[in-house]
Every structure is written in C-alpha cells, then in structure tokens.
Amino acid sequence: MTTIIYYFTGTGNTLAAARMLAEELGDTKLIPLRRAMYYGGSAPEADAVGIAFPVHFLDMPAIVRQFVFNILFNEESYIFGLATCGEPHGGALFRLQELLDEKGYKLSAGFTLVMPENFIGPVNLMNDVSRREEKFAAASARIPAIASAIRERRVAVPEGSNSGLWQLGGRLSRHLATVVYDTPSHLHATAACNQCRTCERICPTRNITVKKDGVTFGDDCTQCYACIHWCPNGAIEIGGRTKGKARYHHPDVTVRDMLDQRGE
Known part of the structure; x- marks a missing residue:
C-alpha cells in the first residue's frame, strides 16, 4: 500500500508523529504541506493520503485549512487525518471532515496523538515537563494501532468532540489570543x-x-x-x-x- 502524508509542524511534534507512522506503514512519503502549497494542483496518486497537523485553539491551523481548501485529491484514496495536541484536542478533525465534505471528499478516519504542550502565551500550558517522556512513549505505543486501521481502510468517526461547547471554546481561545x-x-x-x-x-x-x-x-x-x-x-x-x-x-x-x- 502506498501512502502520502502531508504534514505541518511548528515545534516538531507533528513531524515526529508522521515519521513514526510512516515507518510503521512502510512505502510512505512525507511531504511538507507548506511546500506543496507553493505548487498547488493535485495530490500524487496513492492508496492512502494523510493530513497531519497540530491542534491550534481546538481547531485546525489556518495554514492547514488553506492547504486543504486548495489541493485536489484522488477520489479513490483513503483520506485520514492525524492531529497532535497537548490535551484537549477539541473538534479539529471534525473541521477537517467538514472542509473535505465541502469539496466532495470523505475523511475516512481521524486520529489524535497527545504530545508535549508548546503553548506558552498568553496562558502558559507548558507545565507538564515531567510527563514528556511518558507522552512520547504513549504516542509511540499507539502508532501500530493507527497504522493497522489505515492499512485496513477502516472508516470511523474522527476522534475528538464536535459538541457546541468545544466549538465555542475554540472560538473563545482563538479570540483571546489573537484579539x-x-x-x-x-x-x-x-x-x-x-x-x-x-x-x-x-x-x-x-x-x-x-x-x-x-x-x-x-x-x-x-x-x-x-x-x-x-x-x-x-x-x-x-x-x-x-x-x-x-x-x-x-x-x-x-x-x-x-x-x-x-x-x-
């Protein structure tokens, strides 16, 4: 099975997660979505296509949303999302699902991986230094199950929550940080x-x-x-x-x- 994983990373958590998943899957190419945005067009042919990104304000980063909005996928491909987060992860993968739906594609599955937090302003969430190794180990241990689901092309509801409360929380946190x-x-x-x-x-x-x-x-x-x-x-x-x-x-x-x- 051939797989492409587009990724966006700020402090490396998502790239590290994408690498682990690529190694477990085999025959997988990692493509920085920022570079793919320069060229636009269509995703290369692959049995599975993943979109890996960090959760920003309980949502997808704006740059990832822009990428998904502009790229064309093969309708035969199994499309999955991989969201890294420091807890909680909110409805980021549901936002990905909605955007793909608008374009006529289907998000077959969406997975989350808890990684060390990197948000330090305006509220410092980086108080889990002692748990970093624990989080790395837990994320690594979960990769085989995610890879198995992708190989079997399982269809599942995205991980996270699409409740109105989480959506409101995401909007409020983004408003606080940006406005x-x-x-x-x-x-x-x-x-x-x-x-x-x-x-x-x-x-x-x-x-x-x-x-x-x-x-x-x-x-x-x-x-x-x-x-x-x-x-x-x-x-x-x-x-x-x-x-x-x-x-x-x-x-x-x-x-x-x-x-x-x-x-x-």
Whole structure:
C-alpha cells in the first residue's frame, strides 16, 4: 500500500508523529504541506493520503485549512487525518471532515496523538515537563494501532468532540489570543538576538525579517510558535508574558528539518 502524508509542524511534534507512522506503514512519503502549497494542483496518486497537523485553539491551523481548501485529491484514496495536541484536542478533525465534505471528499478516519504542550502565551500550558517522556512513549505505543486501521481502510468517526461547547471554546481561545491579547503584535526580539536568522528561515509564512537594525514581524503569523521555541538564544518573546519561561521542541526534530519544511 502506498501512502502520502502531508504534514505541518511548528515545534516538531507533528513531524515526529508522521515519521513514526510512516515507518510503521512502510512505502510512505512525507511531504511538507507548506511546500506543496507553493505548487498547488493535485495530490500524487496513492492508496492512502494523510493530513497531519497540530491542534491550534481546538481547531485546525489556518495554514492547514488553506492547504486543504486548495489541493485536489484522488477520489479513490483513503483520506485520514492525524492531529497532535497537548490535551484537549477539541473538534479539529471534525473541521477537517467538514472542509473535505465541502469539496466532495470523505475523511475516512481521524486520529489524535497527545504530545508535549508548546503553548506558552498568553496562558502558559507548558507545565507538564515531567510527563514528556511518558507522552512520547504513549504516542509511540499507539502508532501500530493507527497504522493497522489505515492499512485496513477502516472508516470511523474522527476522534475528538464536535459538541457546541468545544466549538465555542475554540472560538473563545482563538479570540483571546489573537484579539484580546493580540499575540502576533507583541512578538519581538530582545537584546539576546544575534541575528542568526533561524526565526526568519523557519517561519512557515515568511512573516519574519531579520536586518542589521532588528527583527520585524509582519501580519501573517499563524501562531505556530516555531520562532519562539527554535531561537537558539531564547531571544523571541510575546510581550513580557513569555519571559523566563522554558522553550520546547521535539528532541528528534532539528532546525534542518524545519528548513526543509519551508523549502530552504
């Protein structure tokens, strides 16, 4: 069985999960969906096509929604979703199902994997450092069952919840982060910045510019927090809310992997 997994990752959790699943499935190609967006068109022929992404505000990231909206799939392919999250995962996979339905496709199954949290602003959710290894082990242990379901082309309701309460929670959390706290406009680089350009080069929306006179953040932030967590000097902050807080990225994912996602 041939499989393609399109992925989007900010701190590496989703890429690590997609790699584990690809290894378990065999004959699987991983494609950064950000790079696929540059070329548009149709997905390559495959028996199964997966869309792997982190949960943002109990929902799909805007960049993933844009990708799904524009790409064409083979109607014969078994389409599945893989959502990584720090708990809870809300209705992200149901949003994927709805978008595919609108395009005339079917989401056959949607799976969630709990991974270490990376959300540090405006509310710090990264208080589970002691549980990281436990979460890595649990995620790894669950991969064979997910792979088995895909091989057997099982059809199932997406994991998560599509209740009105979760939908409201997602809208409220996004509103708090983007409007009330206005996270993107509070991004800035401190004096610890050495202009290495890591943030500029890994930003999936090309929203960051590094020059001799400083770092500029544009208005197309997807709130993946890659810039914050991958800065080698911890020089990027969200106002004063992230000062002194630990950073995180998946230990098996590198800056080189992040550059590959962007096509650098």
